[in-house]
Amino acid sequence: MERTLSIIKPDGVAKNVIGEVIKRFETDSIKIAAMKMIKLTKTQAQGFYAVHRERPFFDSLTDFMTSGPIVVMVLEGKDVIAKNRKLMGATNFKEAEDGTIRKDYATDIEKNVVHGSDAPETAAFEIGYFFNDLEIQER
Numbered sequence: 001m002e003r004t005l006s007i008i009k010p011d012g013v014a015k016n017v018i019g020e021v022i023k024r025f026e027t028d029s030i031k032i033a034a035m036k037m038i039k040l041t042k043t044q045a046q047g048f049y050a051v052h053r054e055r056p057f058f059d060s061l062t063d064f065m066t067s068g069p070i071v072v073m074v075l076e077g078k079d080v081i082a083k084n085r086k087l088m089g090a091t092n093f094k095e096a097e098d099g100t101i102r103k104d105y106a107t108d109i110e111k112n113v114v115h116g117s118d119a120p121e122t123a124a125f126e127i128g129y130f131f132n133d134l135e136i137q138e139r
């Protein structure tokens, strides 16, 4: 059993696709072990995306991530990191496979609807960034 962090970004919340994204997870037998809606501060967004701080898109990305509420979730299941990344599709929606969340709803390489952890180590950091143990249910 594995866990990963999923975020429905401000563009996804604004497009009213929270339910659609969750439906895709549950249809693929992924369990939601924790969930909340929050609005990040700039400092919180910078901390979350600290690995990207030298990238040219860092300032724009952290502005975007604070532009409205987001939904953060802990997903649980077998191989859930890879499974979630397959459901999301490529970061750049133009390269995403048909039927993926980003192919269907993203409008921009930055405004790409969802985020998902890319490895067990990043999942542990990202889950801990938003949730404590008491907020995560065994599913």
Ligand code: CMP
Residues within 6 Å of the ligand: 052, 057, 061, 091, 109, 110, 111, 112, 114, 115, 116
């Ligand atoms: P995410 O999977 O959350 O990880 C980093 C985010 O930076 C990415 O999705 C995009 O929202 C954003 N981003 C903006 N420009 C780029 C880019 N050129 N390459 C990768 N990520 C980008």
